[in-house]
Amino acid sequence: MKKSLMLYLFILAILMNVFTYMFYSREVKFGEERYEKTTKKLRDSINLVKTQLTDADYFSLEHNENAQNYFDNSASGGKVILFEKLIPVVTEKLLDLNSNPNGNPYTGQDKIDGKKFIINKVKLLNHRWIIADYSNGDLWGEVLLKYFVDNDDNITFEVNQTWLYQK
Template sequence: MKKNLLLYLFIFAALINVFTYVYYSKQQKYDTEKIDSLATKIDTLKAELDTTTDNLERADYFSLEQNLNARKYFGNEGIDELIIKIRDGVYVQNKSPEGNPLVHYPKINGEPFKINKIKIVNHRWIIADFTDGKAWGEVLIKYFIEDNGEVTYETMETLLHANSMMY
């Protein structure tokens, strides 16, 4: 009986060792494949990030934040505060009941036009998007910093998208 018990224990231990060996060898292969897959994914994501960064830099080329010549015009000091002041000045004009006066279009269907987004292109121009909730357009604005620090605005051109007026 003792011999049979030792034989069964030996066979059981051998089977456990075989199963353990197979499990860990497959686990190592699986881990290696997963690491290779993740490394490939990382490389792909890095390439996409580089492309996105390049596209962002190209899109941001025409902006006061990135335009060194425009920044030099203002002396490179207080640009961030100036940008906020210019943006706030445009948005404050949205409070008019007739709509933003920088948009030279009258109310359509009783809703005034208001500026949604602006981009300060350089030390002189702003491009803005406006809407009345249904019709959309863009406006090109010229701005000036007066000697007393106030910002004045002058509309250069407006464009109302005709296809946005079809409701």
Template sequence: MKNTFMYLFIFSLLINVFLYVNSNKILKAKDAEVVRMKENLKASNVAIDSLKASDYFSIETDQDAQDYFYNKNLDYPKVMAKVNEDLNSLNTNKSGNKLVPYESIEGKPFIINKAKMLNHRWIIAEYSNSNLWGQVLIKYFHNDDKPTDFETVETVMYEKQLKK
């Protein structure tokens, strides 16, 4: 009987040692995982902050620009849609978009490809003729019952890149 108790004692001691070692390994692995997750979270927060900073000039995040339209009893998403529609309708002209002050080159007119409303008064847009491209800063004045009035403030055209 003494041998049985001794064997049980040794067996329970071995199981306890095994459980202790195993739980320590699991704990260290989980601690390492927590550290990795904290680093990933920190990197994600930095990325989110940089995205917020890069989207600073946008009517979606500019409460003052939104309030400008709300004070006139206008819904800014509807205004944005109308202004974009009016801007894109200028691309239908055969000589190109009138907001891009460059003549057609090689028979290819300049049209606006992408535009972003910065606030209640300015738009920045990218234009091209499939070979050359640039950007244009546009001042706009929203009209409820007629097309939006646009005025080109400044443009920049990039040099054609030579293929290496």
């Protein structure tokens, strides 16, 4: 009786080990498959976001080599303007005009109900065009500006088109 009990316990222990081994080996395989699926999904998402970012930055001075070459006047004896340094200078100069008591003159809008229009966001599209977002707290709009950089590094702006959205 003692021998048969030991035999049953031994067989039971072997069965428990086999089931435990099968369970954990399948759990590891399942975890690896889940990890691979998640990793593939994340890589696809990252690639999609990169593609969308590239499409969104298509019209920007940072990614337009022809517009960047416009500022390289070294072949004609002029000086070279680095676009990396130009972008913050132009943006800062345009945003500094927000301190005007009548609002930024390059929004193309006068005060409405005593509230001045100021430029919130600026993007240099190329060597000549800027698009900017402006508001007075109640109304929002967008403006398309031309900008010019002369040989003395003076920057001038010109309003080309402005649009004020309705409430």
